[in-house]
Amino acid sequence: MDNLIKMSTKDLDFYYSDFHALIDISLDFYANQVTALIGPSGCGKSTLLRCLNRMNDLIPNTRMEGDIVLDGHDIYEPNVDVVALRRRVGMVFQKPNPFPKTVFENVGYGLRVNGISDKAFISERVEKTLRQAALWDEVKDRLHDSALGLSGGQQQRLCIARAMAVEPEVLLMDEPCSALDPIATQKIEELIHQLKKTYTIIIVTHNMQQAARVSDITAFFYLGKLIETDKTETIFTRPQFTQTSDYITGRFG
Amino acid sequence: MNESNTSSMDLNTVLPESAEKFQGRKSDVSQAKPDFQRRRKIFQGFMFSLFKISAAINGIALLIVVYFLVVRGWRAINWTFLTQPPLESMTKGGILPCIVGTLCLSLGAILVALPIGVASAIYLNEYAKPGRILRVIRLGINNLAGVPSIVFGLFGLALFVVWLHFGVSILSGALTLGAMTLPVIIGASEEALRGVPDTYREASLGLGATRWQTIYKVVLPAALPGILTGAILGISRAAGETAPIMFTAAVFFTPTLPSSIFDEIMALPYHIYVLATAGTEIEATRHLQYGTALVLIFLVLGLNLIAIIYRAHLRRKIH
Numbered sequence: 001m002d003n004l005i006k007m008s009t010k011d012l013d014f015y016y017s018d019f020h021a022l023i024d025i026s027l028d029f030y031a032n033q034v035t036a037l038i039g040p041s042g043c044g045k046s047t048l049l050r051c052l053n054r055m056n057d058l059i060p061n062t063r064m065e066g067d068i069v070l071d072g073h074d075i076y077e078p079n080v081d082v083v084a085l086r087r088r089v090g091m092v093f094q095k096p097n098p099f100p101k102t103v104f105e106n107v108g109y110g111l112r113v114n115g116i117s118d119k120a121f122i123s124e125r126v127e128k129t130l131r132q133a134a135l136w137d138e139v140k141d142r143l144h145d146s147a148l149g150l151s152g153g154q155q156q157r158l159c160i161a162r163a164m165a166v167e168p169e170v171l172l173m174d175e176p177c178s179a180l181d182p183i184a185t186q187k188i189e190e191l192i193h194q195l196k197k198t199y200t201i202i203i204v205t206h207n208m209q210q211a212a213r214v215s216d217i218t219a220f221f222y223l224g225k226l227i228e229t230d231k232t233e234t235i236f237t238r239p240q241f242t243q244t245s246d247y248i249t250g251r252f253g
Numbered sequence: 254m255n256e257s258n259t260s261s262m263d264l265n266t267v268l269p270e271s272a273e274k275f276q277g278r279k280s281d282v283s284q285a286k287p288d289f290q291r292r293r294k295i296f297q298g299f300m301f302s303l304f305k306i307s308a309a310i311n312g313i314a315l316l317i318v319v320y321f322l323v324v325r326g327w328r329a330i331n332w333t334f335l336t337q338p339p340l341e342s343m344t345k346g347g348i349l350p351c352i353v354g355t356l357c358l359s360l361g362a363i364l365v366a367l368p369i370g371v372a373s374a375i376y377l378n379e380y381a382k383p384g385r386i387l388r389v390i391r392l393g394i395n396n397l398a399g400v401p402s403i404v405f406g407l408f409g410l411a412l413f414v415v416w417l418h419f420g421v422s423i424l425s426g427a428l429t430l431g432a433m434t435l436p437v438i439i440g441a442s443e444e445a446l447r448g449v450p451d452t453y454r455e456a457s458l459g460l461g462a463t464r465w466q467t468i469y470k471v472v473l474p475a476a477l478p479g480i481l482t483g484a485i486l487g488i489s490r491a492a493g494e495t496a497p498i499m500f501t502a503a504v505f506f507t508p509t510l511p512s513s514i515f516d517e518i519m520a521l522p523y524h525i526y527v528l529a530t531a532g533t534e535i536e537a538t539r540h541l542q543y544g545t546a547l548v549l550i551f552l553v554l555g556l557n558l559i560a561i562i563y564r565a566h567l568r569r570k571i572h
Contacts, residue, residue: 055455060383087461097452100475110460113470146570159456166460 003030006200007052007089007170012066014047014056021047023224025066029170034192034201036215036232038208040247043221045204049172052202053089054082070170087114090168094175096155098147098162103130103139106147106158110166125165133161134191153184160191164199171195173203177210189214208248212236220244322547329544338508343527344534348545353510354423354518355492355552358502361427361514362434362491367484369431370438371473374480377439378446379468398436402496405433409501424514426502433497434487441483445476478564485560492553495522505531521549 007029014022022044029035037045050056051068054075068075075085087110098106107126116122126143130136135157139150147158156176163171173192177185192201192214205211211218212232219229220243227243228235239245333347340346373394381387409429419425449472457467473480495503503523511518528542529535 053459055459058455058458083458083461083463086459091455091459093452093455093459095452097450097456099453099456099471109457109470110462113457113460113462113466162456162460 003033005029006031007068007070007202009048009051010067010069012048012051012068013064014044014051015063016059017061021224022051025226027219027226027229029200029202030217031200032196032198033216034196034203034214035217035219036211037202037204037219037221038206038211038247039221039227041206044224045221046174048221049091049174049202049204052170052172053086053091055086055091057082087166088168089170089172090163090166091172092156092160092163092174092176095179096152096159098150098155098158100146100148102144103147103150103158104143107162107165110162114166129161129165130158132164132191132194133157134187135161151184153180153187156180156184156188157191160188160195164195168199170200170202173201175204175206178206185210208236208250220247222247319550322543322550326540326543326545326547329540330547334544335548339506343506344538344541348519348521348524348541348548350507350510350519351521351524351545352548352552354503354520355522355549357423357511357514357518358426358430358498358520359488359492359556361423362430363484363488365428365431366434366438366487366491367480370435370483370487371442371480373435373439374442374446375468375473378443379464379472394436394439397432398440400433402433402494405429405497406500408432409497414501420515421500421502421504421517422515423502423511423518426498426518426520427514429497429501430491430494433494434491437487437490438480438483441486442476442480445479445483446472448479449475478567481560481564481567485557485564488556488560489553492556493522493549495520495526499523499526521545521552525549 005028009025009027012022012025013020025044025048027048037048039045047056051064056062056064064076070085070089074080099109101109104123104126107129108122111122111125127136130139135154138154139158142149147155150158156179160171160176177188180188189210192203195201196216203211203215215232217229218232218235220227220235220239220241222243227241228239230240235244236248239248335347335352336349337347338350339348377387377390381390406429409425409432413419413425413428414421419428453471453475454467457471458464462470498520502518503520504517505519505527507517507519525542525545528538528545
């Protein structure tokens with residue numbers, strides 16, 4: 001693990017009212033690497049993901065303790081601008097959620113809300129990110145049609161393009177392929193391989209093969225605890241804990 | 254230790270037995286009560302017919318009302334009726350001032366109620382934290398919806414006409430009607446905002462948009478068709494009300510059209526009321542009363558139609 005630490009959590013605890021959802025999580029995320037968060041449903045991996053761009057701030061009656069550091073700065077300090085933080089730490093959601101707007105407006109949205117109004121610049125960036133997301137050829141003739149007319153896989157790649165358009169540094173992906181067919185899934189996985197040259201990627205997945213294929217580092221969670229984390233190869237071939245090996249071989253979860 | 258031993262023993266002895274029982278019961282179900290299936294089908298048919306009849310009564314009621322008005326009132330309707338002021342103690346001539354008056358009042362009411370109503374709905378649904386204050390505000394809105402319209406009339410008289418010195422005028426009437434339609438607009442707008450999936454909000458916030466940008470650029474456009482439904486209901490209600498405007502805006506008779514929002518006006522529902530109860534020629538003007546009612550109904554339908562067409566256009570744009 002020669003890469004720089006881009007983001008890390010330290011002694012992180014998270015509560016939904018009385019429910020202790022994350023217990024003492026300390027985990028580093030390395031720049032230009034894909035980190036996969038795996039574990040059975042309800043183990044807290046999505047909660048952790050949503051702590052990293054403070055999306056959990058929106059949920060009432062939640063409480064977080066501990067630190068999350070991005071480039072050496074605590075993102076939960078009171079003077080941190082949450083809106084600016086979310087621009088730097090982008091997110092792709094479980095279900096494709098394009099806005100009920102045109103393809104073009106979807107990708108340009110993040111630029112517009114961040115104060116960019118130069119039309120030439122926006123259309124240049126829209127084309128560039130759609131190409132990066134391997135979607136340009138499929139949508140270049142329907143840029144001004146509604147994004148809701150695209151297929152599920154196209155919609156998800158559009159959402160990835162939309163997230164990339166604002167040039168985040170970290171990209172959080174919450175089971176981005178769970179609603180997609182195998183071909184669309186393959187396209188997204190190829191895309192993730194491309195994207196890690198530019199971004200730090202953290203991906204939650206229920207699909208063991210996917211974790212093995214796309215990630216460099218894997219972290220296994222169980223009942224709110226981080227059981228173990230290592231290079232993906234090591235986790236899948238020589239896990240240290242029986243819970244980990246039971247889970248990845250499909251004995252539970 | 255002991256306990257766990259006995260329970261596992263029980264499990265072994267009980268399991269095969271219960272499996273047999275289950276099999277026996279399965280054949281029971283398929284043979285049970287030969288006429289039961291027939292009876293429940295008949296009962297279902299009976300209930301569905303009941304629902305169908307209930308729904309049909311609604312449609313029939315509307316048809317009867319329209320039929321009644323057309324039969325009694327169509328003879329009154331002609332070009333003069335629609336384009337001239339009333340003449341000869343309102344027994345001849347037309348109802349143009351009333352048409353203009355009702356248009357001014359209902360559009361004015363929606364102009365007042367729509368911004369305030371939508372803004373309130375945004376506060377209640379997007380900003381306010383759940384708690385006692387929110388419950389109290391909701392309670393207030395629900396009670397506002399239940400206040401009789403004549404009470405709104407008195408409220409408008411006291412507040413707008415007298416205290417704020419707006420006089421009997423379009424302004425006073427529109428504000429009063431606006432206050433009355435507020436709960437309708439708030440209700441429909443809240444419903445529309447709740448219908449916007451949270452995934453839109455999360456996607457927008459995740460891109461570094463502020464909450465207001467999210468509401469303004471994503472949530473409101475998606476909710477607009479539903480909000481328009483509220484506006485349609487509001488306009489319909491405002492156009493047809495008599496009690497709120499009888500002290501605040503409408504007058505018995507004025508031959509001229511209004512030139513400012515501080516002018517008093519005639520209005521269709523109030524005109525019907527005047528002709529039918531307070532005029533000197535109640536019987537002789539019967540056909541004018543029905544004719545006026547017919548115009549009122551078609552005016553409301555026309556206003557609704559504009560909003561419905563615009564709503565359909567918006568929905569097409571979204572999907």
